């Protein structure tokens with residue numbers, strides 16, 4: 001793993017606290033969460049792939065020069081997912097990794113277009129992710145829900161396919177709760193996707209597009225006004241527009257912050273320059289997420305350690321961050337109350353020890 005994984009500034013105790021803290025993760029990608037072991041196993045199955053089969057060589061392979069390079073590497077991993085069994089295995093193993101970090105609930109972003117266009121049967125794809133979701137809940141106790149996202153650079157054809165898969169009652173998976181928009185933002189204006197988000201929202205899905213990751217505040221405004229975003233993926237450039245920060249705070253629209261991702265994709269230069277502190281000072285709700293953890297040499301626990309350092313948090317502050325994510329998730333109220341109760345019980349016991 002790379003230098004990102006261990007945050008040298010986090011005290012040993014806080015890291016121990018984080019490791020046991022029940023968490024929810026709202027911004028984490030399906031393929032992007034494939035562990036080095038899974039990726040190398042799949043690469044070995046497909047010798048034609050340029051993805052290294054050696055986990056150690058993957059570390060260099062997962063070092064990106066810019067966002068476009070990240071997308072290029074990301075798609076080479078997408079190419080490894082070729083059968084419904086690959087999909088099931090990947091999903092189940094991602095759930096195992098989440099459970100290891102005490103993640104009780106996760107909204108996993110899946111890009112079905114990228115798999116169906118590569119020949120995976122759509123019905124078999126849905127069955128594979130649902131099978132893994134039910135197994136993970138039964139065996140790990142981790143509740144998974146799905147966000148289907150449009151790979152924006154693939155254009156309106158991918159938007160049409162994604163919203164069809166998300167709203168056709170014969171295909172739509174039981175675990176689907178939200179609808180997103182990912183991929184490069186440069187040259188991919190958000191307003192064109194309004195008709196597709198309107199259809200997804202009309203079908204009862206929540207809107208959670210990426211915006212402001214590699215482009216300016218206007219992309220976040222567009223996601224809010226045209227796509228009716230309930231949460232914003234990253235929203236990093238919002239810090240450049242005080243009116244936008246005030247709007248996000250006033251209307252309680254959370255930012256799904258992924259600190260190390262922003263460094264690894266060069267969206268932000270250094271962690272110390274990350275705008276998360278400005279978000280909190282402006283009263284914006286922030287949640288902490290890992291985005292594509294193995295590709296960014298991190299995991300959710302490390303992202304909480306990074307947040308503790310950047311925001312100067314103690315155990316209670318970290319527990320509040322974890323409860324933020326539960327509060328703004330799309331889990332049912334009883335499920336939310338259960339996880340928040342676990343967080344409070346754990347934190348109280350930790351502080352009384």
Ligand SMILES: Nc1ncnc2c1ncn2[C@@H]1O[C@H](CCC(=O)c2cccc(C(=O)O)c2)[C@@H](O)[C@H]1O
Nearest residue numbers: 029032071111114149151153154182183184291292
């Ligand atoms: N930090 C991130 N920021 C943004 N997105 C992120 C991030 N992490 C992961 N993703 C995922 O990357 C994919 C990108 C896929 C893509 O761009 C593309 C372009 C052209 C064709 C095709 C295809 O499949 O034919 C796909 C998205 O689906 C998204 O879910």
Ligand SMILES: [Zn+2]
Nearest residue numbers: 029210233291
């Ligand atoms: Zn993302």
